[in-house]
Amino acid sequence: xxxxxxxxxxxxxxxxxxxxxxxxxxxxxxxxxxxxxxxxxxxxxxxxxxxxxxxxxxxxxxxxxxxxxxxxxxxxxxxxxxxxxxxxxxxxxxxxxxxxxxxxxxxxxxxxxxxxxxxxxxxxxxxxxxxxxxxxxxxxxxxxxxxxxxxxxxxxxxxxxxxxxxxxxxxxxxxxxxxxxxxxxxxxxxxxxxxxxxxxxxxxxxxxxxxxxxxxxxxxxxxxxxxxxxxxxxxxxxxxxxxxxxxxxxxxxxxxxxxxxxxxxxxxxxxxxxxxxxxxxxxxxxxxxxxxxxxxxxxxxxxxxxxxxxxxxxxxxxxxxxxxxxxxxxxxxxxxxxxx
Amino acid sequence: xxxxxxxxxxxxxxxxxxxxxxxxxxxxxxxxxxxxxxxxxxxxxxxxxxxxxxxxxxxxxxxxxxxxxxxxxxxxxxxxxxxxxxxxxxxxxxxxxxxxxxxxxxxxxxxxxxxxxxxxxxxxxxxxxxxxxxxxxxxxxxxxxxxxxxxxxxxxxxxxxxxxxxxxxxxxxxxxxxxxxxxxxxxxxxxxxxxxxxxxxxxxxxxxxxxxxxxxxxxxxxxxxxxxxxxxxxxxxxxxxxxxxxxxxxxxxxxxxxxxxxxxxxxxxxxxxxxxxxxxxxxxxxxxxxxxxxxxxxxxxxxxxxxxxxxxxxxxxxxxxxxxxxxxxxxxxxxxxxxxxxxxxxxxxxxxxxxxxxxxxxxxxx
Numbered sequence: 001x002x003x004x005x006x007x008x009x010x011x012x013x014x015x016x017x018x019x020x021x022x023x024x025x026x027x028x029x030x031x032x033x034x035x036x037x038x039x040x041x042x043x044x045x046x047x048x049x050x051x052x053x054x055x056x057x058x059x060x061x062x063x064x065x066x067x068x069x070x071x072x073x074x075x076x077x078x079x080x081x082x083x084x085x086x087x088x089x090x091x092x093x094x095x096x097x098x099x100x101x102x103x104x105x106x107x108x109x110x111x112x113x114x115x116x117x118x119x120x121x122x123x124x125x126x127x128x129x130x131x132x133x134x135x136x137x138x139x140x141x142x143x144x145x146x147x148x149x150x151x152x153x154x155x156x157x158x159x160x161x162x163x164x165x166x167x168x169x170x171x172x173x174x175x176x177x178x179x180x181x182x183x184x185x186x187x188x189x190x191x192x193x194x195x196x197x198x199x200x201x202x203x204x205x206x207x208x209x210x211x212x213x214x215x216x217x218x219x220x221x222x223x224x225x226x227x228x229x230x231x232x233x234x235x236x237x238x239x240x241x242x243x244x245x246x247x248x249x250x251x252x253x254x255x256x257x258x259x260x261x262x263x264x265x266x267x268x269x270x271x272x273x274x275x276x277x278x279x280x281x282x283x284x285x286x287x288x289x290x291x292x293x294x295x296x297x298x299x300x301x302x303x304x305x306x307x308x309x310x311x312x313x314x315x316x317x318x319x320x321x322x323x324x325x326x327x328x329x330x331x332x333x334x335x336x337x338x339x340x
Numbered sequence: 341x342x343x344x345x346x347x348x349x350x351x352x353x354x355x356x357x358x359x360x361x362x363x364x365x366x367x368x369x370x371x372x373x374x375x376x377x378x379x380x381x382x383x384x385x386x387x388x389x390x391x392x393x394x395x396x397x398x399x400x401x402x403x404x405x406x407x408x409x410x411x412x413x414x415x416x417x418x419x420x421x422x423x424x425x426x427x428x429x430x431x432x433x434x435x436x437x438x439x440x441x442x443x444x445x446x447x448x449x450x451x452x453x454x455x456x457x458x459x460x461x462x463x464x465x466x467x468x469x470x471x472x473x474x475x476x477x478x479x480x481x482x483x484x485x486x487x488x489x490x491x492x493x494x495x496x497x498x499x500x501x502x503x504x505x506x507x508x509x510x511x512x513x514x515x516x517x518x519x520x521x522x523x524x525x526x527x528x529x530x531x532x533x534x535x536x537x538x539x540x541x542x543x544x545x546x547x548x549x550x551x552x553x554x555x556x557x558x559x560x561x562x563x564x565x566x567x568x569x570x571x572x573x574x575x576x577x578x579x580x581x582x583x584x585x586x587x588x589x590x591x592x593x594x595x596x597x598x599x600x601x602x603x604x605x606x607x608x609x610x611x612x613x614x615x616x617x618x619x620x621x622x623x624x625x626x627x628x629x630x631x632x633x634x635x636x637x638x639x640x641x642x643x644x645x646x647x648x649x650x651x652x653x654x655x656x657x658x659x660x661x662x663x664x665x666x667x668x669x670x671x672x673x674x675x676x677x678x679x680x681x682x683x684x685x686x687x688x689x690x691x692x693x694x695x696x697x698x699x700x701x702x703x704x705x706x
Contacts, residue, residue, distance in 0.1 A: 199656040200657060286659075314541060314542065333660055
């Protein structure tokens with residue numbers, strides 16, 4: 001089912017507060033788009049407006065070129081999955097999933113077939129007869145996804161579906177959601193505060209800051225070239241390291257002076273204004289460590305620091321390093337543990 | 341903060357516990373928690389880790405087995421006589437009391453002079469960044485301040501053993517990182533015997549000097565980070581630890597000439613000499629082949645002994661990609677700095693020293 005969605009000039013106020021300001025957004029068919037933003041950025045409100053459970057103050061929503069702004073949610077062919085799952089507690093898994101089809105008066109055989117296919121696709125067929133209270137968080141989430149998927153909607157809206165799940169399950173679910181988009185040909189709009197969700201799953205990312213679209217584009221482009229410090233900070237886990245610096249001109253060379261190192265920027269000479277202030281950002285995974293001082297490896301930028309703490313995340317390590325008085329984070333792609 | 345003088349080693353001998361004569365929550369667990377070290381007990385929900393911790397704390401008398409603190413058999417000694425301090429998943433604070441009084445309570449009960457109490461509370465409050473909250477009503481604070489207060493009340497006692505039951509699970513992610521770091525610093529400075537229960541492998545691997553992994557009431561493995569990561573004794577541990585977990589492939593053992601070939605659907609893997617010998621020695625008909633995602637080597641050209649795979653899913657993780665490859669119907673996760681396209685053909689090499697082999701029921705043989 002074709003799922004081309006367009007959001008045009010959407011604005012929404014709650015009382016005195018602008019929740020969304022003039023949002024424009026295009027989602028192409030069978031694509032995976034993430035709306036990335038902190039809690040309170042307006043992500044949920046935007047999804048709710050697209051789903052039709054909230055009305056915009058201004059602007060229009062188009063689905064496959066048709067204006068659906070005034071259609072009730074049921075007639076929009078858009079399915080929404082909430083963070084809280086919102087399963088019916090008195091219904092078994094099968095009935096929870098079958099519910100949207102029953103409302104549409106499909107035959108019993110059709111319902112049975114469709115529900116079984118979807119449960120099978122998500123690997124939860126064996127849970128058919130369980131009640132929601134008998135499910136783990138990950139299982140409940142899959143049931144909620146199944147209930148949305150069974151509708152064969154044009155667009156699926158997911159509002160932080162992985163936030164409440166633990167690490168191990170989140171990892172599996174990311175893969176499954178991506179498979180759902182690629183193999184089931186679903187068009188997905190996914191709201192999340194987690195940069196890894198956006199990086200790992202989405203084709204496109206829209207960064208929402210205080211109700212404004214701050215940047216949007218191909219996910220990797222947004223990640224590699226953040227438009228400003230706020231986007232750089234938001235779109236990185238752990239957050240990007242930021243250092244204030246000044247420009248010094250020495251002879252015909254130009255250097256950036258940070259609190260503990262100098263970087264030769266002669267090649268950017270025409271683009272930097274020596275009288276302005278600058279920051280540099282280095283992503284934690286672009287830094288490496290070496291424990292031996294003599295082992296200078298000939299990189300352009302090297303500095304000395306002390307490891308304060310290490311945190312192992314699965315197969316990787318975050319090192320929190322003190323460099324003079326500055327805290328830097330380094331993300332190593334392997335397990336590193338100092339013997340204490 | 342000073343190091344503790346009195347330390348306790350904890351020894352569990354064949355500890356089992358059955359609730360209501362029906363459900364065996366802990367079954368035959370033997371382990372030694374070294375003094376002055378942090379032992380992390382890790383496992384999925386329902387694995388028996390909380391029951392085991394309650395047995396150590398003295399809140400439950402096990403159906404069978406013994407618990408020793410140093411050489412003292414404490415199996416039937418009630419909690420209040422064991423000198424253990426506990427912090428629970430949900431913060432416990434005394435309502436209508438200030439944070440100061442919450443911290444001071446264990447010392448007041450021991451009739452310690454007021455000046456000493458004041459000094460001790462000040463020290464603990466500073467360490468846990470609670471100084472600004474000392475005169476506030478503890479009940480009215482955020483969950484993470486409450487949890488810091490609970491932790492403060494537990495550590496102010498200088499107890500023989502400190503028991504932490506998922507202390508970070510119910511507080512928000514930012515505060516969780518801060519409190520975890522406090523625990524790391526506390527552990528380093530104090531050298532107390534600490535038992536830390538969690539379902540989060542990151543916490544267990546970061547904090548634990550040794551890690552105990554439990555499932556279905558059984559202790560599957562107990563060892564250092566390196567041991568559980570590099571040499572998981574069971575396939576469950578292999579898949580539970582790591583991000584992503586170890587790739588596991590169930591295979592039939594078949595013979596081609598005199599060589600051993602592991603087979604599953606269209607997947608074929610010629611076993612190395614070393615592995616072949618072990619399989620033959622045990623006369624195994626089926627095995628599970630295991631390899632970690634970051635140890636798999638990929639190439640766009642065919643290499644000797646390489647398997648051919650198709651890239652099905654790619655996930656960008658900033659520095660690395662996690663890609664799912666289909667090779668002869670098997671799905672393999674690989675971590676690589678290289679970028680591959682969906683549908684692209686990729687050649688896969690498993691380095692011999694990184695391969696692990698398990699029996700069909702999941703026990704490590706090589």
